[in-house]
Structures are given as C-alpha cells and as structure tokens.
Amino acid sequence: MRKLLLEHISEPGIETFDVYRKKGGYASVEKSLKTMTPDQVTEQVKASGLRGRGGAGFPAGMKWSFLDRKSDKPRYLVCNADESEPGTFKDRYLMEKIPHLLIEGMITSSYALGAKTSYIYIRGEYMYIVRILEKAIEEAYAAGFLGKNILGTEYSLDLYVHPGAGAYICGEETALLESLEGKRGNPRLKPPFPAIAGLYASPTVVNNVETIAAVVPIINLSGDEYAKIGLGKSTGTKLISASGHINKSGVYEIELGLPVEEFIYSDQYCGGVWKGRKLKAVVAGGSSVPILPAELILKTAKGEPRLMTYESLSDGGFISGTMLGSGGFIVMDETTSIVKNLYTFARFYHHESCGQCSPCREGTGWMEKILHRLHHGHGRKEDIDILVDVAKKIEGNTICPLGDAAAWPVASAIRHFRSEFEECVNNSMKVKELVH
Amino acid sequence: MAKVVIDGTEIEVADGITILNAARQLGGHSVPPAMCYYSTLKGSGGKCRVCLVKVAQGSAKDPRPMPKLVASCSTPVADGMVIQNLTSPEVLEARKGVVEFLLINHPLDCPICDQAGECDLQNLAYEHGVGKTRYEEERRKFEKIDIGDKIKLHMTRCILCYRCTMVANQLTDNRVHGVLNRGDASEISTYIEKAVDNDFSGNMIDVCPVGALTDKTFRFKSRVWFTKPMDAHRNCTKCSGKVVLWMKDNEVLRVSARKDQYGEVKEFICNECRYDHKSATDWTIEGPRHIDRHSVIAQNHYEKTDLLTLKKEIERQIEFQKGKPLPEPNRTLAE
C-alpha cells in the first residue's frame, strides 16, 4: 500500500534536516517557490480533493480559496496541532518522528496563502514535541528554507511554535485563535469566519497537522495524481490512530478505501482483536463520532463491506453509520461495558466544555451525572429517555461543534446498545427493592 | 434595506442588523427572548441560546434554509430572509430545552431573591419553561460574596451572560472581575479579594438578568412589586442623571438606571446617583414609570398585560404544531 506521509518514517535520523533533505525533503518548497505562483499551489490543492484531516473533512483547497486576499491586513496560516480528540494521536506521531514534513508543508502552504508569519499551535501536553519542532525550525532557518528571501526568492516567512496549556476546546479553530491571542479558549461566534477575520482580526487559515503535511506530496505529485490515490471523493492517504482492544495499536497510513475488516484483522494493521476475543464495537473517528456495533462497522446496513472512506463510514447516516472524523479508531472487545465507556466520554466532554453557551455548559454535566449514576447502580427508569432528550437538546444548538461531539456518542450508544442501558436501570431497581 | 419575514409578517429593515433587532422593530410576540445579548454592550450575545430562531429561507438570492437554528442576536438579516420564531415548533422545543438548561443549576430561590419580580430568568421560565424539573442531580453551589461594599454576588444564580464583565470593560477603566474557571465550574469572580470600585460599577447590577448581582443598599428592603417606580432626574456632572426611583411612600428604596421594554439600559448612571441620593428631595420626579415587560410588576400595578392576546397566540401556535399550514411565506416555499 502506498505511503505518502510516512514513507521514510523508519529511516534513521529522519527527524534531522540532513537526512530528511537527502530523502527528497523540501522539494515541494523548491518547486512551488521557484516554478509556481501562490494561486497555482492553491489550484493543485483544490485539484487534489484533499479534505481536512482534523475531523470535519472540509475540502482544504476550498477553505484556502475563502481567504480574503483583498484585505490589506497581513494573512496568517495557523497549524492546528492541538490534537486532543480521544483516540487520536497521529499528529503527535508525525510531529515527533518526521517534524520536517510539517515544517515543509507549512512553508509551501504559507507561500500559497501569502502568509508572512505562521504559527503552529500545539497542545501544551506535547511540550516535548515543541522542542523537536523548534529544533527542526532552527535547521530550516539555517538551510535558508525559512526567514528572509527563502531560496533567494522574494518570499519570506517566519514560523513559530505556540504551546497551549490543556484545553480540548482549543482544537476548535476559533477557540484556538482566541487562545493564540492569549485569551480563554472560548469559541467565537461565526460569522465572521477566520478566512475573513481570524488571528488578530486578520484573514487566517487554520489547518490540521496532517492536512498541511499532505500538501507536500500533493505539490510533489501534482493535485491530479494525488486525487487518483484513494477512492472517489476520499482522495489520498489518511493516518489512522488505532487503539483499544487490538493486538497492534499505533498509527497506520492507509490509502482511503481500505476495507474496515481488513484494517481490523490484517496483521499489517491492527492484527485483530486482542486475547482472541470477539469484536463488540468500534468508534471509528475519534470519541465524538457515533459508535457502531461490530456488524455495522464491518458492513453497511445494505450489507456492503464498510470501507475506510468519508462516504462509506457515513453510509446510513447516523441511523446505521458514523464518520471518518479524525481517524481515531477505538476498538472494543466483547467484554466492554458500553455504558462505562460512554461515561468516560461524557466525563471528558463535561471536563472540556468551555462553559460559554448554556446547552453545552449545563447539558454535558447533566449527561455525565446520569451516566455516573447508571454505571454505579443508581439508575432510574426515566434516565435513558432523559439522556436521549438532553443529547437532542444540545445537538445543533451550541456555539461550536463541541456540543454535537458530546451529544453524538450518547445518542448512538443508546441507539445501538439500548439493552445494556436498560440492564443498568433494571439492576438498580433490583438493588433498590432489596434495600427497601 | 432588507425585506424580511418574521413569523409571517414582512418588515423592511436596515441592511446588516441582526434578526433579533429586526424582530424588535416589528415588536409583539415575534420578538425572541434574550438573556445575554445587550444592545449597548459591545460583543454581547450568542451565549445563552434562548434567542435561537429558524431561518427557513436564507435570502432571496440563496433561498436554502440554514441547516441549524441560529442565535438571532448575532445573525445578520439578508434581503428575502424568512425567519420563524414562535411559528417553528423546532424553535419552541429548543428554547424549552435552553430554559431547562439555565434552570438545572439555578437554586430556584426566588422567594428569597431580591430580583424576583424583575428577573429575566423568572419571566423566561414563566413563558417558556415547564412547571416541573426533571433534574434530580446535585446543583452547583457557590458561597455568596461581596464584591465591593455595594454589590452582592450570588454566583449560584448566575447564568454566565458575561454582561457584567462587559460593563467593567466598556464603562470603567479598570476591570478587576471576570469569568474564571471553565465549563459549569465557571464563575464570576475577582479571584483574590478585591473591591469592584469605580464610578460606574453599579451598572453591573442593572445589566444582570438575574439575581446574581444585587444592590446591597436595597437588599431585603422590599419586594419589588410593593414599590412604585418613578422616573426622576437630577443634574449630574458624571452621567445623564436620568433614573428610576423605586419608592415606598415617600422613601426612596433604590435608584436604578432606566430600562427599556427589553430590559436594556440605554443611558448608564453613575454610582453617586445610584447610591448617594436616597432622598426624594434630591430628585425632580417626572411621574410613574411604565413597566410593561416585567410580568409580576406589570400585573399588579400598571397597565394590564394583554393576557388574552397572549393566550390566543399560544393557541394559534398549538394549532400550527398540530400540522395546520404555516403562515403565508412558508407555504409558498413548500409549494
């Protein structure tokens, strides 16, 4: 299977400029700065069909084209390295192992967008990677790929790493920009969108680490060639973070279109469910996306094999499908308590809600409290209906997508595993009877 | 100018204003409630989500409906936009949810709260909430504290509208309080003990939609519906001097700024007017103030609210929800 991002990952010393360069690194910078106009770079990204790898899957080229190029304010590219979605650790892997790929992508992308200063906003917990990135940036400056008149061209760029300090919400692009401005990570009201008024109210593009890294092979191969890789509208390769009850957890670069079954059971990837157990459920795209039971993750409701693509994973909508999301692939074996797993997710979203808008601030805490009771044997018979209703009343009614992200796991777990929740309630009732 | 339709009524409004302000120009029952938006405070709005409305048609140019309900206080109108407030069951359902969210951690201590009778949350719950709670978990608790010698902070009652922080930012020169912590642990606080002390700090009390910030000089003196609000003014060098005196017989129990029908102060007043002139002789009294928004006060002292109209409107909405055709513009859309 073709690798575009991690091709040289096992090359000793690939984290250094010299080895990275020897392996063909920084070719996209040379190609774009010397032979292409910024708009031509953007056109290639558009042609590639690349979709945002952070989770939303929005076409990257289109996002770039929204950038207000007429404004007389400076333009910014900000890399979203605030990877915090439970189940997702691919950006960490990429930045740690092959930091120059991100730096190269940042330079090429900044050139396309006309940014003179760019930032990498990285979650504070990844502080050790800050040092790795800063070392790589230093090397790139020394080699003339950053700073004034890059490769002798008119183009100049400064690149900085900015650490966060512990807040999942800063992965939402406007919360990230607030945080980068030294404020609380409260998402902004939109419009205006960052493309018009982002960092310091200037036109800004915010892209995920993997999205920016993917610009490198797109420029090297051409957008059209990149678009041939993958399946349909799911072009290119995707980094999948595999975790949970599998034999081989880790980060895998797959060509989009790979059957889910192969990903779970092939020794090339997850190597099957651990301890010889049966598969119970999968959360395929990070904790926010709907959970699916084994039969629906392997095959769609129509009985077709489920594929690792944006389209196939969402086949059936939220009734029988899910989303590719960030590619955080969490596998659960037959012994897993869906209620308990959901409780940990609900606790996570409650902990991470910024508290700005009322449905999310109040609703996430409410859901956690109910699930805590359910899981600890203090369920009430109305609990399940209240959970479903609270999730419904959060969904779509909040300032930012964290509300949806908190609601979807609850709604889907009850949709597909209702009997487990009912069992919790029934057990609680029995305990109550015994006590009285 | 932009032509928009709100709950079936067309109105022409200035380009770029928000849906909420367009609705306010129209007036009546189509005006969405607002708990955090405050027209005289820059950057307010968008947070409480009670003003959510449905945009059934985005604009004349792009008639597609907006995929989600939008906050009417922060969404600009477009020419040809069709908006549903009370005529959308989806909106009423979402709003009911938001009211419930605002109440689950609220102490519901109206019987001992000074704001009772003029509380936006009380009115909202009265109009949109349900009489019973489904919330049986523990409620969030905070100690009540003094912030300065004139203002009491009951954080348990706060709905985190952020208005008071905006008053401090926009009306005073040194904000010492803000929103601390995050999620449902967020609180209004000075963090370390600090007095909020500034010529205009008292306006924090007036912009607070609930009883989180109350005037210590008025605390427990009287239920607000036993007072008679009077418009009054004095010559003041710091502010307009235009106030409302909340009187009992000839005694001035409280001085506040004048709020419009949406509970908003257009002319903020200084602390001297608010706290230091509690004698009727300090003021030129203009006459009784018409309070037409605050249900409890209005029902007991002043013009009768048009309960009959309200009842009719609610019945009309129920009919819509039963599947009867929607008003004119939407029917055109469906056909």
Next chain:
Amino acid sequence: MELKFSNNTLSLVNKIIKRYPEGKQKSALLPVLHLAQSEFDGWLSPEVMDYVASLLTIKPIEVYEVATFYSMFNLKPVGKNLLEVCRTGPCWLRGAEDMVAHIERKLNIKAGETSADGNFTLKTVECLGSCGSAPMLQCGANYYENLTEEKIDQLIEKLRDKGVRSSYLKSVEINS
C-alpha cells in the same frame, strides 16, 4: 522578597513576545505562564500571576481568567512530582483505572491528593493523545506509556530518588 524571573528566563520572555505583532504581547501569555509555573515552584500563585501581568502590561484579571481556564496550570501548590494519569475511554479500555488504584495504594493517597512527604501529587486527567500506548501517565515533560504496576513501581522509586521538581519544560526550554 521581590518576585522576579532569572535573567535567562527574562530574555526568553522578551524573545517570545517578539514572535507576535507589536501590541499583541498578550499572545505570549500561555508560554510565559508555563515559564512562570516552571520557575516558581510548580504552581501559579496570585503574586506570580500579577508579576506575569506586569511583564505583559495586561490587567491581573486577564491572567487569572486565562490561568484558571487551562488544565495544565496549577493554582495551588503540588507535590514535587505531579503524576497525571489519563483515564479517558481508550486508556480506560486498557486498564487505566487499575493504574490509578495502584498508585493510590502505593502512595497512600487518593487522586487529587499529595503524599505526606510532598513528593507526589496524583491527578487524573483526560486524553493526552497516547491512546495507542495506553495506559499512560505524564510527569513533567515526559510520557510514561504502556504502563504496568511494575513499571509504575520503578518509576516512583526513580522519581523519589531524583528529588527535583517535575516541570513540563524540564529539559525543554522554549525556543532554546
């Protein structure tokens, strides 16, 4: 004693401020708070925050608002080694709760508490992006992954002997 960064740190602060456009020095707040927490005993006292406010010429309340929002800032003193154990879904699936229980027994404290000798504080945290190497804990800049009870025992002994305060920046100097 007047609170002040070392000269080295001060020059680093000035370097960090220059990353942002003129007048946008507030942007440096998170990186500078990290430096402050690392230099001033692992937590942010009101005095430390006031000092940071003065360095960045912003109001103290602006620092309090931010410091209380982000989970990596300690607003109370913590033990020399802050053990942060992830317990979100993927870590829970791989036994994070057992790891927490083991540390609790070993140090005779509950999550959120500090050991009597002041050496360790145990904190449970949400997803740290180490799901594929769960269970895990973070101490300072280091991630300790694929944990077992034995590994935890070794780690605790090692940290106890070391006797220096853990820091997210330890061995990690921003922009050095």
